[in-house]
Amino acid sequence: AELYGIRNWGAGYFDLNESGEISVKVTNSTGATNTVSLMDIASGAVERGLGMPLLLRIENLLDAQVALLNQSFAKAIDQCGYRNVFRGVFPIKVNQQCQVIEEIAKAGKPFNHGLEAGSKAELITALSTLESTDSLIVCNGYKDEEFINLGLQAMRLGVQVFFVVETPSEVATIISCAEREQVRPNIGVRIKLASKVGGYWNATSGDRSIFGLGSNDLIAMVDELRRHDMLDCLKLLHYHLGSQVPNIRDIRTGVLEACRYYADLVEEGAAMGYLDLGGGLAVDYDGSKTNDTHSRNYSLDEYCVDVVEAIMGTLDSEGVEHPVIITESGRATVAYSSVLLFDILDTTRYEPVAIDTNKIGEDDHPMLRNLKEAVDSVNSSNLQESYNDALYYRDEIRSLYLHGQVSLRERANAENLFLHGAQKIRVLLDEAEEVPVDLQSLPVALSDIYYGNFSLFQSLPDIWAIDQLFPLVPIHRHHEAPTRSAIIADITCDCDGKIDRFIGRQEEQRTLPLHELKEGEDYILGSFLIGAYQETLGDLHNLFGDTNVVSVRIHEDGSFDYSREIHGDSIADVLSYVEYRPQDMFERFRKLAEKAVKDGKITAQQRKQILHTYTASMSGYTYFEK
Numbered sequence: 066a067e068l069y070g071i072r073n074w075g076a077g078y079f080d081l082n083e084s085g086e087i088s089v090k091v092t093n094s095t096g097a098t099n100t101v102s103l104m105d106i107a108s109g110a111v112e113r114g115l116g117m118p119l120l121l122r123i124e125n126l127l128d129a130q131v132a133l134l135n136q137s138f139a140k141a142i143d144q145c146g147y148r149n150v151f152r153g154v155f156p157i158k159v160n161q162q163c164q165v166i167e168e169i170a171k172a173g174k175p176f177n178h179g180l181e182a183g184s185k186a187e188l189i190t191a192l193s194t195l196e197s198t199d200s201l202i203v204c205n206g207y208k209d210e211e212f213i214n215l216g217l218q219a220m221r222l223g224v225q226v227f228f229v230v231e232t233p234s235e236v237a238t239i240i241s242c243a244e245r246e247q248v249r250p251n252i253g254v255r256i257k258l259a260s261k262v263g264g265y266w267n268a269t270s271g272d273r274s275i276f277g278l279g280s281n282d283l284i285a286m287v288d289e290l291r292r293h294d295m296l297d298c299l300k301l302l303h304y305h306l307g308s309q310v311p312n313i314r315d316i317r318t319g320v321l322e323a324c325r326y327y328a329d330l331v332e333e334g335a336a337m338g339y340l341d342l343g344g345g346l347a348v349d350y351d352g353s354k355t356n357d358t359h360s361r362n363y364s365l366d367e368y369c370v371d372v373v374e375a376i377m378g379t380l381d382s383e384g385v386e387h388p389v390i391i392t393e394s395g396r397a398t399v400a401y402s403s404v405l406l407f408d409i410l411d412t413t414r415y416e417p418v419a420i421d422t423n424k425i426g427e428d429d430h431p432m433l434r435n436l437k438e439a440v441d442s443v444n445s446s447n448l449q450e451s452y453n454d455a456l457y458y459r460d461e462i463r464s465l466y467l468h469g470q471v472s473l474r475e476r477a478n479a480e481n482l483f484l485h486g487a488q489k490i491r492v493l494l495d496e497a498e499e500v501p502v503d504l505q506s507l508p509v510a511l512s513d514i515y516y517g518n519f520s521l522f523q524s525l526p527d528i529w530a531i532d533q534l535f536p537l538v539p540i541h542r543h544h545e546a547p548t549r550s551a552i553i554a555d556i557t558c559d560c561d562g563k564i565d566r567f568i569g570r571q572e573e574q575r576t577l578p579l580h581e582l583k584e585g586e587d588y589i590l591g592s593f594l595i596g597a598y599q600e601t602l603g604d605l606h607n608l609f610g611d612t613n614v615v616s617v618r619i620h621e622d623g624s625f626d627y628s629r630e631i632h633g634d635s636i637a638d639v640l641s642y643v644e645y646r647p648q649d650m651f652e653r654f655r656k657l658a659e660k661a662v663k664d665g666k667i668t669a670q671q672r673k674q675i676l677h678t679y680t681a682s683m684s685g686y687t688y689f690e691k
């Protein structure tokens with residue numbers, strides 16, 4: 066477990082069991098815990114026809130995170146004597162999948178946990194999913210009249226919809242729609258905070274943020290609402306510092322600045338009553354508990370207490386009543402609940418084939434003999450020098466090959482000799498007191514490539530797009546020491562489709578310790594904490610479609626059910642997404658086969674077999690099928 070840091074990033078949900086497999090741990094209503102091996106879940110899914118790659122959603126973890134967020138705020142509110150409540154909303158964009166949103170709505174019902182909608186489609190989702198009108202719907206994003214009218218109509222049904230003004234021009238639209246519909250809207254306003262935060266997603270804060278109103282626009286909005294006698298409708302102040310805010314100091318600074326705006330809006334005569342902090346609650350992806358981009362230097366309890374205290378500290382001194390606290394935590398709510406499981410199809414090793422260097426002699430090209438000499442003379446005191454020499458002679462031979470001056474066999478000998486020398490140096494580097502700078506990347510250059518049955522672009526797009534780190538670990542064989550060091554390649558034909566940065570013991574771990582493949586046995590890796598943003602941001606690169614998905618529910622007695630399952634896209638599905646018509650394609654292929662029969666190239670029976678193969682492929686999974 067320590068090798069892969071499981072206990073650091075697993076948040077108590079993931080650990081190893083006595084069989085050396087990764088298990089998920091859930092707490093039942095009596096406070097007792099149950100653990101289930103991910104291998105058991107995976108093999109049951111495969112038996113049911115849901116093969117790798119497989120996206121696993123663990124419903125209990127979603128429920129647990131929704132409950133934890135609400136309970137932590139309730140505890141902080143109680144502890145600090147805060148005189149109002151917490152009402153969380155889940156931002157639908159973070160994971161829009163129906164299974165996920167329905168589960169959040171169900172788990173959130175006891176806490177009146179609501180939804181945040183950033184578009185018309187998301188508002189429609191929120192309206193038809195939330196199970197209680199006590200839960201809030203916060204509408205962010207650009208809103209046209211249709212969007213606003215739908216929200217206003219829903220308010221007639223008792224639904225608590227808030228329209229958050231993101232741009233100055235929206236104010237007039239909301240006012241005119243509300244006057245037409247004769248509904249008093251709940252208006253919120255998003256402000257641009259000057260506070261800028263650390264982390265990847267900080268473009269949403271600061272003066273140049275593309276969203277929110279600056280102080281002049283805010284004054285203009287207040288005046289406009291006052292002119293329409295609608296200051297009683299201005300109830301909510303919203304800001305969003307950015308996602309994955311790793312430093313608690315930034316969270317506190319944001320709250321303090323926002324509270325100044327809040328108090329002044331109260332002073333201006335706005336009704337207020339709600340303070341919406343947006344998202345930003347980070348996930349400790351690397352388990353380092355630091356203010357590094359992939360971590361956070363605070364616990365959930367600390368986050369809640371700091372938020373509550375910061376609000377009280379500012380508003381109490383201004384004599385302003387405590388508002389309802391809203392957060393739009395997305396990442397922290399859903400990250401834990403999804404795991405991508407995939408099998409390893411093959412490996413490449415950068416090792417020389419068995420070599421008898423004595424066979425290289427007088428008859429061989431002088432460059433090859435020089436290379437042999439450089440390799441033979443490697444010792445712990447000349448690592449850098451002999452590496453430079455070997456590299457030089459190998460490159461010379463490559464260039465001689467280009468000019469037709471050495472044969473393919475001679476080149477192969479040279480490549481092999483070079484690898485032989487490089488591996489000799491790598492072994493000696495392990496014992497070296499100081500590794501020369503030029504040789505620091507040698508272990509990575511000589512590491513294996515493990516080919517995984519998945520598409521990075523479809524399932525883990527943030528790794529490609531923004532160098533996100535997710536814990537990646539074999540889900541079994543932890544009783545055996547991993548003897549290989551590897552990077553992972555996916556099955557797209559794209560050289561960017563690789564994972565070569567990992568969470569581990571070193572700050573910048575460039576290879577992953579893995580086990581040798583065993584003949585006839587699957588080797589399955591899990592990419593953890595991927596429930597946020599990955600599914601919808603994924604794309605169809607190389608026409609690899611959605612993977613199989615299963616949701617699992619672990620019961621009070623420790624048994625589990627496959628509560629929902631969705632078969633991944635077929636080839637016909639993905640082709641239709643890119644405007645092909647599988648029926649027309651079949652017809653064209655059928656004509657080709659028919660002509661071949663007519664021309665005597667195949668028999669009618671062979672035609673039957675060929676067309677059967679074609680249709681079976683069309684309805685098959687887009688990934689490697691065993």
Ligand code: PLP
Pocket residue numbers: 156159181205266269305307308309310343344345346393394395396397597
């Ligand atoms: N609210 C708004 C307005 C956002 O733009 C985002 C995402 O960046 C979120 C909430 C969710 O943030 P997080 O996933 O960090 O909680």
